[in-house]
Amino acid sequence: MSVRIRTITFDAGPDHYAVGRFWAELLGYGDVPGNPNHPDDPETVIIGPDGGPAILFLPVPEPKTVKNRVHLDLEPENETRDEAVQRALRLGATQVADHRNPDGSGFVQLADPAGNEFCIEGSAAERARFAQPAT
The missing domain is CATH 3.10.180.10 (2,3-Dihydroxybiphenyl 1,2-Dioxygenase, domain 1)
Structure with a gap:
């Protein structure tokens, strides 16, 4: 038996969208097809061009x-x-x-x-x- 990493999740502070955009640019990742990210979304998720693990950015109030x-x-x-x-x-x-x-x-x-x-x-x-x- 085995498991695989589906999503890596980051606590991203109050501006999860900006942190997600940083990582998308750095890694060459993009939005999930059919589910584009917007600044007012409750979370930001990006995925690699090969479909590898998604990265999820969640807003948290504390630094x-x-x-x-x-x-x-x-x-x-x-x-x-x-x-x-x-x-x-x-x-x-x-x-x-x-x-x-x-x-x-x-x-x-x-x-x-x-x-x-x-x-x-x-x-x-x-x-x-x-x-x-x-x-």
């Missing part, structure tokens, strides 16, 4: 106060880690910590507009390069 117990680690598909970090910052993320290493490995910890932490790691090509012995 985030402690570190997430669970967070997403993102792997860029068609850009470098540093390009993805810069794009996330332009979209409204804030940098929490920088764990990049001199050899180019490592990750950057960021927070979305509601304060939910996430990390951006190197792409598969970048990670393969880190694993190669220096010549």
Whole structure:
């Protein structure tokens, strides 16, 4: 027996729509076909182009106060880690910590507009390069 992840749910503060739009832009996700999101909806839900797990953003009245117990680690598909970090910052993320290493490995910890932490790691090509012995 097994189960699969159907939806990942975020407490998104009072502006769940803006947080959902941030993640849609960052991940290349969109609205559920036939169910577009609107700012006055009671929730915002986005889904990946491959139909993977949906991400649901719920409004909550209280601000985030402690570190997430669970967070997403993102792997860029068609850009470098540093390009993805810069794009996330332009979209409204804030940098929490920088764990990049001199050899180019490592990750950057960021927070979305509601304060939910996430990390951006190197792409598969970048990670393969880190694993190669220096010549």
